[in-house]
Amino acid sequence: MREKCGIAAAAAKVDVAPYLYFSLNALQHRGQEAAGIGVYDDSEQIKCYKGLGLVNEAFKDIDINGIKGKRGIGHTYYSVKISSPYNAQPTLVHTSAGDIALAHNGIITNSGELKERLLKEGHNFSMGSEEESMAFLLSDYLKTKNFEKAIKSMMRNIQGSYSLAIMFNNRVFGLRDPLGIKPLCLGKMDNGYVIASETVALDVLGAELIRDVKPGELIEITEDEYISYPLMEEKNKAHCFFEYVYFARADSIIDGKDVYMTRKKIGERLAVEHPVDADLVVPVPDSGRAHAYGYSEKSGIPIAEGLMKNRYVGRTFIMPTQDLRQKYILLKTNPIRSIVDGKRIVLVDDSIVRGTTMRQMVDLLRSRGAKEVHVRIGSPPIIAPCYFGIDMTTREQLIAHGSDVEEIREKIHADSLGYISIDGMVEAIGMERDDLCLGCVTGEYPIKLEGERERFQENLEKWE
Numbered sequence: 193m194r195e196k197c198g199i200a201a202a203a204a205k206v207d208v209a210p211y212l213y214f215s216l217n218a219l220q221h222r223g224q225e226a227a228g229i230g231v232y233d234d235s236e237q238i239k240c241y242k243g244l245g246l247v248n249e250a251f252k253d254i255d256i257n258g259i260k261g262k263r264g265i266g267h268t269y270y271s272v273k274i275s276s277p278y279n280a281q282p283t284l285v286h287t288s289a290g291d292i293a294l295a296h297n298g299i300i301t302n303s304g305e306l307k308e309r310l311l312k313e314g315h316n317f318s319m320g321s322e323e324e325s326m327a328f329l330l331s332d333y334l335k336t337k338n339f340e341k342a343i344k345s346m347m348r349n350i351q352g353s354y355s356l357a358i359m360f361n362n363r364v365f366g367l368r369d370p371l372g373i374k375p376l377c378l379g380k381m382d383n384g385y386v387i388a389s390e391t392v393a394l395d396v397l398g399a400e401l402i403r404d405v406k407p408g409e410l411i412e413i414t415e416d417e418y419i420s421y422p423l424m425e426e427k428n429k430a431h432c433f434f435e436y437v438y439f440a441r442a443d444s445i446i447d448g449k450d451v452y453m454t455r456k457k458i459g460e461r462l463a464v465e466h467p468v469d470a471d472l473v474v475p476v477p478d479s480g481r482a483h484a485y486g487y488s489e490k491s492g493i494p495i496a497e498g499l500m501k502n503r504y505v506g507r508t509f510i511m512p513t514q515d516l517r518q519k520y521i522l523l524k525t526n527p528i529r530s531i532v533d534g535k536r537i538v539l540v541d542d543s544i545v546r547g548t549t550m551r552q553m554v555d556l557l558r559s560r561g562a563k564e565v566h567v568r569i570g571s572p573p574i575i576a577p578c579y580f581g582i583d584m585t586t587r588e589q590l591i592a593h594g595s596d597v598e599e600i601r602e603k604i605h606a607d608s609l610g611y612i613s614i615d616g617m618v619e620a621i622g623m624e625r626d627d628l629c630l631g632c633v634t635g636e637y638p639i640k641l642e643g644e645r646e647r648f649q650e651n652l653e654k655w656e
């Protein structure tokens with residue numbers, strides 16, 4: 193399961209490219225396929241520098257310190273389709289209103305109709321991306337409106353999840369969708385301001401967290417101040433619960449919640465909901481660690497690192513045979529026989545998507561002598577796809593779609609299996625249920641989607 197993208201924006205009294213480079217490195221977990229930085233430079237234009245791979249690979253032939261510009265935005269990209277740095281972000285469009293560059297985390301769910309309409313209106317797409325559609329919408333509205341009003345008009349035309357870092361000529365903005373599906377926060381540096389997907393991208397700059405960007409809010413940053421434009425407000429929000437369970441880095445704070453402590457609370461709740469007689473709690477590294485500490489503390493069962501992760505496995509090719517696919521799990525994770533041999537293990541992870549990796553891990557632990565393997569999961573069963581930027585896109589790929597817990601237990605070869613309940617998870621996160629997106633665990637989405645049940649989304653037309 194992977195997140196689609198991390199974003200950052202900075203305005204400072206010095207050149208910002210090195211700052212953005214640091215922030216993108218801190219956001220590496222949100223996208224590993226490509227990275228890019230766009231700055232407004234001395235030529236009074238926005239220039240973008242992009243490459244494929246991890247942030248350090250993407251910029252290996254670029255002199256970051258040589259990039260001039262005191263205002264800029266950056267992006268780490270995850271997409272299965274990317275084949276050229278050209279498609280990486282920021283997306284830059286030169287329009288009659290000026291240069292517009294966008295870095296996007298999320299998915300525009302009505303992008304198909306939108307593109308069709310823009311094509312009919314005479315726009316020439318070069319990439320065909322939803323970011324290009326947003327830039328075209330903006331350029332159209334900028335003919336008659338100021339930037340804030342143009343953004344508001346753009347928002348009335350797009351549905352879905354979007355946290356955006358935007359440049360309009362030399363101005364820098366952060367924008368969060370009205371439901372706040374993806375995170376976005378604002379920080380202050382000694383010499384300017386920064387906006388980023390997660391607080392870890394602020395920490396790395398020594399920036400102080402001011403607050404989260406509010407759902408439906410546009411924030412402009414300069415080297416001296418930030419200016420807030422509250423553009424739209426929904427009664428309820430739809431923060432992605434998976435940010436707390438898995439996507440965000442554990443050392444981030446999102447919408448006021450400490451991610452590590454939230455995961456630990458989920459583990460504690462899991463111990464109450466699904467107790468078991470066992471000798472040892474073993475986390476799946478690194479995704480299940482905080483949950484496992486919570487489970488161990490609450491249950492009194494000692495915790496030990498029974499699985500070692502090989503941190504140096506990079507991106508790999510698609511394994512052509514079953515044998516190689518099975519060996520791949522050994523390349524990534526290896527049980528420590530002296531710890532697991534003869535033990536009744538509670539194996540804790542954040543989620544199960546397809547179930548293949550979990551089954552392999554259970555089998556591995558048994559092959560190294562584990563007497564029993566009880567699996568405990570820090571999210572409810574994932575029964576439906578995500579339409580908002582997480583790569584679980586079909587029901588067929590999900591082990592919990594159409595199977596009950598007992599059937600899943602059999603498929604993953606566990607002695608017992610326990611998922612946290614939706615109520616338990618919501619309580620551990622500490623937000624109102626109606627302020628969270630729970631689409632993939634309830635099949636009910638916060639935005640109207642063809643063929644799916646809808647929880648709420650007020651009509652965009654109401655925002656005049």
Ligand code: SF4
Pocket residue numbers: 373431432433434435577578579580581582629630631632633
């Ligand atoms: S459907 Fe699931 S993964 Fe997607 S945004 Fe909603 S909670 Fe997050």
